[in-house]
Amino acid sequence: MNLIIRLLINAVAVFVLAHFLDGVSVNNYVTAIIVAVVLSILNLLVKPILVLLTLPITIITLGLFLLIINALILLLADSLITGFSISSIWTAILFSILLSILQSLLHSFLKEPKK
Secondary structure (H helix, E strand, O other): OHHHHHHHHHHHHHHHHHHHOOOEEEOOHHHHHHHHHHHHHHHHHOHHHHHHHOHHHHHHOOOOHHHHHHHHHHHHHHHHOOOEEEOOHHHHHHHHHHHHHHHHHHHHOOOOOOO
């Protein structure tokens, strides 16, 4: 149940950011849910391989290359999903940063207070 709630929160974050950023478009809320699912799968399967392959450059750039990896994951999702588009790599980087911030804010509301 927690996974479904997290996916819906991610879909809301994608939909809201696509509404405010000019270079990102999502056709409807169902597409936003599909984007959230595909991004979760890509982050689970493809991202660790990319991080491992680019470990030297990630270390040299003190982790800033991870922003490029996140943008590449978003552009890969853009090519896989019809109804979701990102105009450029710079828009994907900005979208990635804002999506991470918004997701962490929304997921912080999901945590239960410790007793």
